Amino acid sequence: MLELHDIHTYYGNIHALKGVSLRVEKGEIVCLIGANGAGKTTTLMSISGVTPPRQGAVTFLGEDVTRCTTEKIVSRGITQVPEGRMIFPRLTVRENLLMGAYLRKDKNGIKAGEERAYELFPVLRERRSQMGGTLSGGEQQMLAIGRALMAQPALLLLDEPSLGLAPMVVENIFEIIEQINAEGVTVMLVEQNAQMALQISHRGYVLETGAVTLEGPAADLLADPKVRSAYLGLD
Amino acid sequence: MLEQQLVNGLTLGLIYALIAVGYTMVYGVIELINFAHGEVYMFGAFLCMMFLTVFGAPLIVAVLLSMVCCALMGVLLDVVAYRPLRNAPRLAALITAIGMSIFLQNLAMIIWGSRPLPFVKEALPAFFKVTALSFGDVKISWMQMTIYIVAVALMILLNLIITKTRTGTAMRALAQNRVCASLMGINVNRVIAFTFALGSGLGAMAGIMVSMFYNTMYPTMGYNAGVKAFAAAVLGGIGSVPGAMFGGVVLGIAETLGAGYVSSPYRDGVAYAIMILVIILRPSGLLGRAVTEKA
Ligand SMILES: Nc1ncnc2c1ncn2[C@@H]1O[C@H](COP(=O)(O)OP(=O)(O)OP(=O)(O)O)[C@@H](O)[C@H]1O
Ligand SMILES: [Mg+2]
Numbered sequence: 001m002l003e004l005h006d007i008h009t010y011y012g013n014i015h016a017l018k019g020v021s022l023r024v025e026k027g028e029i030v031c032l033i034g035a036n037g038a039g040k041t042t043t044l045m046s047i048s049g050v051t052p053p054r055q056g057a058v059t060f061l062g063e064d065v066t067r068c069t070t071e072k073i074v075s076r077g078i079t080q081v082p083e084g085r086m087i088f089p090r091l092t093v094r095e096n097l098l099m100g101a102y103l104r105k106d107k108n109g110i111k112a113g114e115e116r117a118y119e120l121f122p123v124l125r126e127r128r129s130q131m132g133g134t135l136s137g138g139e140q141q142m143l144a145i146g147r148a149l150m151a152q153p154a155l156l157l158l159d160e161p162s163l164g165l166a167p168m169v170v171e172n173i174f175e176i177i178e179q180i181n182a183e184g185v186t187v188m189l190v191e192q193n194a195q196m197a198l199q200i201s202h203r204g205y206v207l208e209t210g211a212v213t214l215e216g217p218a219a220d221l222l223a224d225p226k227v228r229s230a231y232l233g234l235d
Numbered sequence: 236m237l238e239q240q241l242v243n244g245l246t247l248g249l250i251y252a253l254i255a256v257g258y259t260m261v262y263g264v265i266e267l268i269n270f271a272h273g274e275v276y277m278f279g280a281f282l283c284m285m286f287l288t289v290f291g292a293p294l295i296v297a298v299l300l301s302m303v304c305c306a307l308m309g310v311l312l313d314v315v316a317y318r319p320l321r322n323a324p325r326l327a328a329l330i331t332a333i334g335m336s337i338f339l340q341n342l343a344m345i346i347w348g349s350r351p352l353p354f355v356k357e358a359l360p361a362f363f364k365v366t367a368l369s370f371g372d373v374k375i376s377w378m379q380m381t382i383y384i385v386a387v388a389l390m391i392l393l394n395l396i397i398t399k400t401r402t403g404t405a406m407r408a409l410a411q412n413r414v415c416a417s418l419m420g421i422n423v424n425r426v427i428a429f430t431f432a433l434g435s436g437l438g439a440m441a442g443i444m445v446s447m448f449y450n451t452m453y454p455t456m457g458y459n460a461g462v463k464a465f466a467a468a469v470l471g472g473i474g475s476v477p478g479a480m481f482g483g484v485v486l487g488i489a490e491t492l493g494a495g496y497v498s499s500p501y502r503d504g505v506a507y508a509i510m511i512l513v514i515i516l517r518p519s520g521l522l523g524r525a526v527t528e529k530a
Binding site for chain 1: 404414418420
């Protein structure tokens with residue numbers, strides 16, 4: 001479904017991604033783990049067209065989207081829950097959700113999508129007229145996920161959804177991610193919380209200083225001695 | 236004559252408010268002080284006059300055409316001058332804005348000459364001179380009433396656009412987090428262009444009404460009005476649309492009272508003194524946000 005072929009992304013002179021290749025098949029949850037500064041966020045932003053790669057190719061559903069604008073990429077079905085959630089603090093919860101459906105024209109579909117978000121996250125319904133910035137961290141994460149789903153993505157990119165959240169909330173969020181996936185949305189998950197991420201994923205990639213160093217089925221990665229010591233804090 | 240001062244101050248204030256929302260909206264989305272905004276206001280007056288005299292258009296048509304042309308001019312300014320500098324240091328765009336302001340002023344002088352021109356009196360409806368309201372010595376003409384009504388109606392309309400429409404919501408989203416706005420699929424450049432168009436159209440209307448009210452227009456008229464409206468936007472809290480409306484009215488009234496009770500040469504001084512006081516005492520403006528919120 002999605003394939004990155006040897007992409008190189010730069011911030012000015014900083015060479016952040018040094019030839020990343022990976023693929024995501026339809027229906028999968030694929031996770032990308034790595035230390036701080038490894039290039040996980042940059043990888044997702046390169047897919048979304050926010051920091052387009054200077055070299056290499058991104059293909060989605062058989063089409064080259066490397067040079068597409070973010071608007072085009074979203075309209076083709078890739079949405080992102082960015083790192084730090086990026087809720088619009090002075091838009092209401094409802095307006096935040098509606099922004100997620102910005103490119104959709106079907107009024108009834110948008111309404112149904114909003115209703116769906118409230119079903120997934122009932123707390124958002126109670127808070128729908130409240131400013132996004134007044135929500136707690138967990139609620140903001142729920143809103144960010146709900147908002148990304150409003151576009152009816154085929155592929156959902158999640159950047160550290162567990163960041164800064166209490167264990168109970170994290171568990172809840174991960175359950176929802178599995179549920180979304182079971183309903184047919186392909187998921188690419190970036191996480192520092194490697195243990196939990198690998199547990200719900202089908203496959204995984206390990207990123208180190210801008211390059212993939214390890215890949216395989218999630219169960220294999222969970223058992224891999226290097227992963228266990230470096231990312232799971234075990235052994 | 237306090238009442239008469241207040242009436243005149245309100246007229247001036249509503250006009251400042253119309254210009255000020257243009258500054259504040261653009262600042263809100265791209266953090267640029269668009270110094271050329273005063274020149275767009277000036278072009279509003281001249282273009283309206285041109286449509287009236289050269290093409291013999293009826294007043295309403297000339298006003299609408301002028302607003303549309305200025306809206307396009309605002310978009311053109313953004314596309315040609317500011318968009319290429321979107322990721323450049325802030326100062327580069329600021330200096331470009333000053334350059335565009337000087338360029339547009341000179342362009343107007345080439346087209347219309349540098350001497351003040353009167354508004355096309357014949358185009359004004361006769362009832363403009365009639366007194367609409369009078370209490371005691373205070374008289375409000377229909378022209379003044381029209382300015383009030385048009386300015387207030389336009390600001391209500393603007394508020395509805397910003398708070399109720401999809402594009403307006405996108406404008407607010409963009410102002411709060413540009414990267415995230417683009418992740419929503421919002422075409423950032425298009426929404427910024429729309430912001431310029433809105434502000435420029437309102438600025439044009441302000442220019443037309445001023446030239447009508449004082450029966451004069453000149454290529455440098457945008458400078459003073461621009462600085463005052465900018466002061467009004469700062470007074471209300473730069474980036475805040477209700478703040479700009481409020482700031483415009485307060486400044487217009489303060490200025491007129493200052494001119495009436497202190498001495499009229501101090502008219503501009505009052506405006507600047509207020510701006511300086513606000514910057515010292517309450518930098519975020521009267522209706523601005525005092526602290527930056529967590530992201
Ligand atoms: N805007 C930027 N300008 C310059 N360098 C950047 C920028 N954003 C990221 N980088 C650099 O690119 C590299 C990869 O950063 P990235 O944010 O992708 O890492 P990450 O894996 O997401 O880290 P974290 O786990 O901390 O979120 C880092 O070395 C970082 O310093
Ligand atoms: Mg990151």
